[in-house]
Amino acid sequence: MRLLNIQRRRRPKIAAAAGIVAIAAAAGLSACGSPNAVTQPSATSAPPEFHQVSQASGSPITVWVDSTRLPGVQAYQKSHPNVKMNIVTYSGDANGSNYLQTKIELYDRAGSGWPDVVFSEEYNDAAWSTAQGTDWVAPLNKGVVPQATLDGFAPNALAPCTVDGNVYCLRNDIGQNVLWYNAKLMKQFGYQVPTTWEQYQALGAQVAKQHPGYITGSVGDPWTPEVYFWASQCPANTISGNSVAISTGNANCTKMAALLDAGVKNGSLTKQSAFATSFVKQYAAKTLMLIGPSWYGQYVFNAALKVPAGQVAAGAPLTWSGQSAPSTGDVGGGIWMVSKYSRNLAAAGALAQYMATSNDYQLTAPTYPAYKPAATAWLAAQAKQHYFASDVSAVFEQAANEIWGGWGTGRFSQENIWAASMTPPINGGKTISSLLPAWQTAIENQARSFGYTVGG
Amino acid sequence: MAVSPQVRAGAPAVPERPRARKARTGGRAGYGFVSGYFVLLLLFGIGPTVYAIWLAISNSSGQLVGFGNFTQVLGDYRFFPAFANVALYLVIWLVVLVVAVVGIALMLHGRMRRASAVSRFFFYLPGALAGAASALVWMFMLDPSVSPVAWLLHGLGYGTFSDTIAPSRLPVVFAIMAFWTGAGGWIVVMYGALNNIPGELLEAARIDGASVLKTAWYVQIPLLRKWIAYMLILAFATGTQLFVEPQLVGEASLGQVSDTWSPNQLAYEYAFHANNFNDASAVSIYLLVLGLAAAALVVFKSGLFEVGS
Numbered sequence: 001m002r003l004l005n006i007q008r009r010r011r012p013k014i015a016a017a018a019g020i021v022a023i024a025a026a027a028g029l030s031a032c033g034s035p036n037a038v039t040q041p042s043a044t045s046a047p048p049e050f051h052q053v054s055q056a057s058g059s060p061i062t063v064w065v066d067s068t069r070l071p072g073v074q075a076y077q078k079s080h081p082n083v084k085m086n087i088v089t090y091s092g093d094a095n096g097s098n099y100l101q102t103k104i105e106l107y108d109r110a111g112s113g114w115p116d117v118v119f120s121e122e123y124n125d126a127a128w129s130t131a132q133g134t135d136w137v138a139p140l141n142k143g144v145v146p147q148a149t150l151d152g153f154a155p156n157a158l159a160p161c162t163v164d165g166n167v168y169c170l171r172n173d174i175g176q177n178v179l180w181y182n183a184k185l186m187k188q189f190g191y192q193v194p195t196t197w198e199q200y201q202a203l204g205a206q207v208a209k210q211h212p213g214y215i216t217g218s219v220g221d222p223w224t225p226e227v228y229f230w231a232s233q234c235p236a237n238t239i240s241g242n243s244v245a246i247s248t249g250n251a252n253c254t255k256m257a258a259l260l261d262a263g264v265k266n267g268s269l270t271k272q273s274a275f276a277t278s279f280v281k282q283y284a285a286k287t288l289m290l291i292g293p294s295w296y297g298q299y300v301f302n303a304a305l306k307v308p309a310g311q312v313a314a315g316a317p318l319t320w321s322g323q324s325a326p327s328t329g330d331v332g333g334g335i336w337m338v339s340k341y342s343r344n345l346a347a348a349g350a351l352a353q354y355m356a357t358s359n360d361y362q363l364t365a366p367t368y369p370a371y372k373p374a375a376t377a378w379l380a381a382q383a384k385q386h387y388f389a390s391d392v393s394a395v396f397e398q399a400a401n402e403i404w405g406g407w408g409t410g411r412f413s414q415e416n417i418w419a420a421s422m423t424p425p426i427n428g429g430k431t432i433s434s435l436l437p438a439w440q441t442a443i444e445n446q447a448r449s450f451g452y453t454v455g456g
Numbered sequence: 457m458a459v460s461p462q463v464r465a466g467a468p469a470v471p472e473r474p475r476a477r478k479a480r481t482g483g484r485a486g487y488g489f490v491s492g493y494f495v496l497l498l499l500f501g502i503g504p505t506v507y508a509i510w511l512a513i514s515n516s517s518g519q520l521v522g523f524g525n526f527t528q529v530l531g532d533y534r535f536f537p538a539f540a541n542v543a544l545y546l547v548i549w550l551v552v553l554v555v556a557v558v559g560i561a562l563m564l565h566g567r568m569r570r571a572s573a574v575s576r577f578f579f580y581l582p583g584a585l586a587g588a589a590s591a592l593v594w595m596f597m598l599d600p601s602v603s604p605v606a607w608l609l610h611g612l613g614y615g616t617f618s619d620t621i622a623p624s625r626l627p628v629v630f631a632i633m634a635f636w637t638g639a640g641g642w643i644v645v646m647y648g649a650l651n652n653i654p655g656e657l658l659e660a661a662r663i664d665g666a667s668v669l670k671t672a673w674y675v676q677i678p679l680l681r682k683w684i685a686y687m688l689i690l691a692f693a694t695g696t697q698l699f700v701e702p703q704l705v706g707e708a709s710l711g712q713v714s715d716t717w718s719p720n721q722l723a724y725e726y727a728f729h730a731n732n733f734n735d736a737s738a739v740s741i742y743l744l745v746l747g748l749a750a751a752a753l754v755v756f757k758s759g760l761f762e763v764g765s
């Protein structure tokens with residue numbers, strides 16, 4: 001009996017040992033290549049020359065959109081019954097879900113299955129979509145979308161889409177940052193709307209003393225770097241080809257960090273995200289100012305905080321006193337991409353162009369159009385809704401032109417880095433100034449892991 | 457020679473059961489019944505494992521690279537933190553699982569037999585909820601501004617969701633989630649195992665004057681040993697593969713949980729963010745080896761697969 005047990009027990013051991021030996025032999029003895037270098041995919045070399053796959057006019061196109069953009073695509077289908085469309089709703093890659101890249105890389109391995117037109121809420125998706133090895137998008141300036149249309153986009157709006165002079169996506173909207181404020185409260189408290197960062201900081205200190213509990217901004221959102229550090233021209237995301245140069249010790253970064261620390265300390269800046277449920281409960285009626293993208297007006301103040309109409313207004317982006325060229329950051333902004341594998345590029349390109357540029361759709365969109373003629377019409381339509389205390393058109397247009405061009409578009413996400421490595425210690429009581437070196441390390445590590453060369 | 461496990465545990469020796477007569481005829485029909493499952497196992501279990509091993513020892517051009525991928529991921533700055541996170545989580549979750557599941561099963565079996573069918577049903581319910589759905593339930597539970605147990609969270613000094621999911625608290629948070637979804641099913645299994653213990657044994661213990669506690673400690677728990685080992689192996693394997701909870705909590709908190717918190721997430725990051733399926737496979741092979749080693753340890757220590765006794 002016992003002998004039997006031992007034999008029974010030994011057999012799997014022998015099998016396992018044999019297996020391990022076999023694997024080791026395969027692995028160790030016959031090694032001849034080298035592991036995948038972490039420096040791929042490479043962004044330095046442009047995607048290979050574009051050759052269309054054989055076209056079949058009238059063939060159906062598969063379209064991936066998020067729920068926000070879905071009605072627009074459905075309307076297009078209704079007005080273009082001759083275009084055969086297969087519409088798929090997905091997350092739009094929101095909040096770093098990375099769904100699109102997951103799927104595309106599986107299709108790459110399978111060699112089929114790519115959608116024809118894709119909307120992504122993350123313009124960063126253009127970076128890997130155009131990088132050698134994972135590229136799957138068609139250059140739209142090569143006969144798909146007219147050059148005149150491409151020229152109509154706001155300055156820098158197509159920068160994330162552009163590699164070596166070719167345009168690989170159309171920007172749907174931009175999220176230029178402005179100074180949102182509650183005009184009614186400002187008047188009631190007798191405050192002037194600040195125009196410089198210095199005035200903003202001073203007003204924050206005053207609010208903390210005179211009206212504790214009211215806030216002038218938040219440092220809890222993942223896009224905190226894009227709201228404050230991008231506007232301050234902090235070189236934390238300088239990307240050129242395949243190299244990244246980070247310097248969070250630069251004066252443009254440290255003075256902004258000091259400003260934020262002062263606000264957090266006196267309580268005028270909250271550590272909560274404007275999208276946290278607790279924020280809505282605590283600050284719905286106590287948000288005096290909030291620096292953020294153009295879409296905050298409708299999404300945050302109107303939809304989430306439910307601030308009544310006629311109270312919210314937008315001020316021009318803040319500048320440091322003495323700053324010659326005003327600058328602001330950008331939070332989000334979706335893109336339309338067309339697959340280079342599409343068998344009906346004409347229909348796919350036409351849809352992408354319609355969605356990004358036509359007044360028909362963009363007038364109904366909740367976000368600021370990246371295409372200038374559509375933006376003008378959109379602003380006029382917004383003014384008719386009478387939600388804002390004053391017309392935001394001039395401020396939006398000014399901010400759209402002031403987005404600083406020194407903040408790159410990488411295959412890694414600055415928002416992910418900030419949220420995972422900065423937000424928890426800030427919540428734990430550390431100052432942003434003291435965390436700047438850690439931020440630098442986190443960005444560099446992440447950049448390296450995506451194959452970038454890190455320089456000083 | 458080794459003492460028999462029961463003697464070692466100090467329990468009265470179990471009377472040897474009459475040896476089960478081996479059905480030697482009809483063996484072929486058995487193969488027939490198993491074959492359907494076996495084919496699926498081969499296609500979706502063994503096949504992918506072999507493919508992963510192949511990917512782990514080759515590069516993207518299909519050349520063999522030996523252990524190159526393994527040393528490369530070992531040098532990744534995210535590798536050790538991910539394994540450390542999961543190790544801490546496992547310690548908490550496995551200890552709580554064993555103590556609570558065995559404890560509750562014993563209570564149900566001994567003390568509240570009448571109510572136990574209903575309780576077992578309720579214990580099982582959360583387990584029937586899919587992992588993602590249960591994680592979503594927990595997001596509400598853990599957010600002090602909407603949680604039904606907000607008073608408790610406030611009492612602990614957590615004012616916001618970000619406070620609750622501060623990095624140092626994550627292993628505990630995930631262990632609670634895992635316990636909530638996983639423990640109920642195991643309580644039902646343990647209860648079934650307790651039913652298998654012959655009544656005469658417990659009666660003999662009672663006659664010998666053993667208290668309820670002593671009966672549990674010296675008779676019931678030693679006889680549950682194999683079941684506990686079985687639970688440990690499976691819980692360890694699922695625990696090391698933690699993915700859904702950190703991923704969802706990370707997305708719900710707009711990224712406050714690192715997207716490489718657990719090794720499985722790191723593998724996912726390699727495959728689908730860096731397009732490096734080879735390194736992703738290397739991480740998965742590390743997990744496989746770890747799981748096999750832990751299982752082997754438990755199996756050989758507990759004599760799980762011993763036949764007869």
